[in-house]
Amino acid sequence: MTDVTGKFFWYELMTSDPQAAIAFYSDVVGWTAQSFGDDPGADPYHVLTGSGGQMGGVMAIPAEAKQCGMTPWWGGYVGSADVDADVARLTAAGARVKRAAEDIPGVGRFAVMSDPGGAIFMLLKGSSPEGFEAPPAMATGHVGWHELASGDYDADLTFYTGQFGWVTGDGMDMGPMGTYQLWSQDRVARFDAMTGAIMPKVPQQPAPGWLFYFNVGDIDAAHERITAGGGSVTNGPMEVPGGAWIVQAIDPQGAAFAVVGMRAQQGSKA
Known part of the structure; x- marks a missing residue:
């Protein structure tokens, strides 16, 4: 498996209309999507797969984020071996914490950061020991x-x-x-x-x-x-x-x- 520490490896679209977005990108880029989530009161998470395997997801903009003015956007997750330690280290180097480290049950631990210039990125340590396999160069949909x-x-x-x-x-x-x-x-x-x-x-x-x-x-x-x-x-x-x-x-x-x-x-x- 590929070591994703310090690299972008997962990409996520937060959008106002997940189903319409999935239809659009499936046509343009060639993704397939699989939905997860059994809670009838919660929006599902849609995992995207390109020719080299899973590469990201699509979800509805959370209500609290929408109320704060969030509009549709693509975000990237950087692999972390220790999210809490990386938050401290990156903050000391000039980054800012936008959302403190927390767990996503069954997925892993993440945090939302901004670099010194203000661009947003996320840190993620997955809970699965299997890790990720890097797709071939120029793999469609990645x-x-x-x-x-x-x-x-x-x-x-x-x-x-x-x-x-x-x-x-x-x-x-x-x-x-x-x-x-x-x-x-x-x-x-x-x-x-x-x-x-x-x-x-x-x-x-x-x-x-x-x-x-x-x-x-x-x-x-x-x-x-x-x-x-x-x-x-x-x-x-x-x-x-x-x-x-x-x-x-x-x-x-x-x-x-x-x-x-x-x-x-x-x-x-x-």
Whole structure:
């Protein structure tokens, strides 16, 4: 099994309409979903599976969170060997606790944190001893890229590399927008081992945050499915280094996401 300590490994959509969101992403990304929860008074949790196994979940925004103004969004969980110890360590390094560590029966122990620049992430130690198997590279429906729009670029770069051991690769000069700094959660500095990047948040973005790129087989087909399903494209298709293409979008309920994949040969679409 893969050691997920210090790495994003589970991705969760909190949304206003779980069933509609599942239908949308199943069409765009290719997930299957299985619902869990026997309590008739509680909303079920929907586990998502890509071509390489389970990768995340979908749930309704809790009532108390909705009352506090939460809107649909994607969050990522970072593996932790000891959630309480990590909360203390990360807080000392400049993070903030947004929700104190607590247990989820049958799932594990988690906490909600924000990095020094204000972007939200979660810590999770699963209760199962089986752990997780890493999906193959570019497995359909899994996350192929993690992008942080940072509220404090220098502090966040120091935080993630220092606290989680992420290794930096090349930095791409974006002119007035700053540097697009590649990094690897797998602690390998090769270009083909990079798993994400950090860049300064642009002024028009309302808050710092993580954007997750889901792998698709054909970027043009995914692009068409996004718009046909009621989503809105904010950027792309755009080619990125390495030959892949990306599309950044907003789902029908309002959550930001992105897809990454190859472009089929001209004249053919999947």
